[in-house]
Amino acid sequence: MKARGIRSGVLILLMVLGSLFLPRADVKAQTSDGALNLTTSPLPINLSIEPGDSVSTELRIKNSGTETENLQVGLLKFGANNDSGQPRLADREPGDDYFDWVSFSEDRFTAEPNVWKSITMTIDTPPEAGLGYYYAVTFTRDQGAGVTDQGASLEGGTAILVLLDVRVPYALRKVEINSFKANRSVYEFLPVEFEVSLKNSGNIHLIPSGSIFITKGSEQVAVLDVNAPRGNILPDSSRAFTASWDDGFPVYEVIEEDGRVVANEDGTPKTKLTWDLSDAGKLRFGKYKATLLMAYDDGEKDVPVEAVLTFWVIPWRIIFGGLLFLAVLGAGLYVIIRNVVGIKKKPAKKKSVDKDNTSEA
Numbered sequence: 001m002k003a004r005g006i007r008s009g010v011l012i013l014l015m016v017l018g019s020l021f022l023p024r025a026d027v028k029a030q031t032s033d034g035a036l037n038l039t040t041s042p043l044p045i046n047l048s049i050e051p052g053d054s055v056s057t058e059l060r061i062k063n064s065g066t067e068t069e070n071l072q073v074g075l076l077k078f079g080a081n082n083d084s085g086q087p088r089l090a091d092r093e094p095g096d097d098y099f100d101w102v103s104f105s106e107d108r109f110t111a112e113p114n115v116w117k118s119i120t121m122t123i124d125t126p127p128e129a130g131l132g133y134y135y136a137v138t139f140t141r142d143q144g145a146g147v148t149d150q151g152a153s154l155e156g157g158t159a160i161l162v163l164l165d166v167r168v169p170y171a172l173r174k175v176e177i178n179s180f181k182a183n184r185s186v187y188e189f190l191p192v193e194f195e196v197s198l199k200n201s202g203n204i205h206l207i208p209s210g211s212i213f214i215t216k217g218s219e220q221v222a223v224l225d226v227n228a229p230r231g232n233i234l235p236d237s238s239r240a241f242t243a244s245w246d247d248g249f250p251v252y253e254v255i256e257e258d259g260r261v262v263a264n265e266d267g268t269p270k271t272k273l274t275w276d277l278s279d280a281g282k283l284r285f286g287k288y289k290a291t292l293l294m295a296y297d298d299g300e301k302d303v304p305v306e307a308v309l310t311f312w313v314i315p316w317r318i319i320f321g322g323l324l325f326l327a328v329l330g331a332g333l334y335v336i337i338r339n340v341v342g343i344k345k346k347p348a349k350k351k352s353v354d355k356d357n358t359s360e361a
Contacts, residue, residue, distance in 0.1 A: 036156055037065040038111075038139055044161035044232070046207075051166050052127040059119045059160050061139050063111035072108045073119060074138035075099060078161060080237035083197060087161060089136050098133045101125055108142065123164060130168035132204045132235065136161055163205055163232060172202040173298040178238055180292045180307035187313045189273065190248035190284060196226055196241045196292060200233040207232055208305075210294035212243055216286055222247055226294065248313075249279040284313040 039062040049055045063069050077096065081088035092099050105120035121137060140157030165171075178197035200206055207230050214222040224243040233239045246253075252271040255262040262270040292307045 035065075036069065036141060038062065038071075038158045039064045040139070040158055040160050042160075044163060046163050046165070046232070047123070048165040048167060049123075049125060051125060051129045051168060054122060054124045055164075056120055056122045057162065059121055059137060060116050061111065061119065061158075061160075062116045063113050066113055068113065069111045070108070070142050071111050071139050072142045073104050073106065074140060075102055076136040076138055076159070078134050078136045080234045080239070083238045083240040085231050085239050087136065089159065098129070101129075102135065104137075121162065125164075125166055129166045131166060131171060133164040133166070134161070134205075134234065135164070165204060171204045171299060173204055173206055173296065174202040175199070175206055175208050175233065175294070175296045175303075175305060176201055177292070177294070177305050177307050180290075180309060182290070182309060182311050185311050187311065188315055188317065190251045190313070191244045191246035192290075192311060192313075194224070194243045194245070194290065194292075196243070196294075197238055198233060198241070198294065199238045200235055203235050205232045205234050206296050208294045208296040210292065212245075213291045213293065214245060215289050215291070221288070226292070247282060248284045249282040250275045251279075283315065283318070285315055287312050 041060045041062075045057055045059075047055050047057060061071075063071075076089045076091060077099075078087040078089050101123050103122050103124075105122075109117060109119070111117055136159040138157055138159045176199045178199050180196050181194070183193040183195070194212055196212075198208055207227075209227050209230060211226060212224040213220060214224070222245050224245060226243055227241050231239065231241075250273050253274045254269045255272055264270050287310060289308065289310050293304060294306075295302045295304045297303075
């Protein structure tokens with residue numbers, strides 16, 4: 001055991017001495033993961049033209065790393081991966097002639113660190129074009145493009161989504177509400193989490209937007225935006241949007257450590273109950289109604305769609321504490337009153353005794 005300890009100590013000493021004499025460039029190469037760090041703007045891009053017309057748009061990309069990169073521009077298509085709005089990237093397939101309509105001002109370029117670079121994308125549509133075409137313009141290291149198995153993200157690069165609407169008379173624009181629900185029907189404290197599922201039953205992408213109006217009786221207490229970032233819903237697909245009503249007292253807040261959300265064992269965010277006395281006037285109690293009002297453009301006018309739900313907020317701990325306080329206060333008042341009445345009765349009893357003594361005398 002002693003010899004083993006000596007050998008370990010010698011090994012550690014050699015490692016320390018070796019690290020002191022290693023060239024700095026080698027150390028840096030070992031600690032750097034060489035990841036490509038790109039920033040793009042804007043995302044996504046919505047374009048609309050007539051059949052046979054041409055349209056151009058500017059794509060901006062910045063190398064946010066510390067080293068100069070040689071990049072290439074690629075082209076994929078995308079569809080709806082699920083109702084979260086995440087795109088499903090895919091390669092060109094037979095019949096995808098709309099890839100041939102696209103050209104770029106540069107296919108390859110050098111990206112200096114922290115410098116924005118603009119690439120012009122031009123789409124020349126033929127007269128027979130119509131409805132929607134969904135491009136994903138990729139930026140990768142030269143010969144480094146690739147697609148993950150799920151098609152939801154790009155390996156070793158980034159992409160800008162471009163949605164092209166070629167306007168034709170037979171375009172059908174229609175949005176329906178699949179569901180509108182809260183995560184519970186009864187709450188002790190806020191927040192109330194809403195989920196809205198919308199289905200695009202038309203043949204062209206749409207951008208619905210709207211609000212959730214929360215009322216108690218005839219009083220409106222909150223308005224929540226739905227799809228404020230103006231996300232698209234692709235044809236024949238659904239998309240879920242969320243909204244949270246957290247303007248209350250007290251309120252559950254998500255716990256974060258070092259800028260990251262702390263999760264429970266089941267993966268849900270861990271929360272804590274926060275009591276901010278400056279918001280004491282926002283104590284929520286009773287029955288509430290949430291009215292969802294969305295609208296979309298059908299090509300001629302804004303079309304509204306609506307749904308309603310109700311829920312309760314019952315802060316039972318505060319109610320129980322208030323009842324307990326009233327019970328203790330009532331008991332205290334009862335004791336005080338009983339003692340006061342008892343004090344008043346005692347002199348009367350003494351006077352009666354004195355009267356008896358006088359008669360005996």
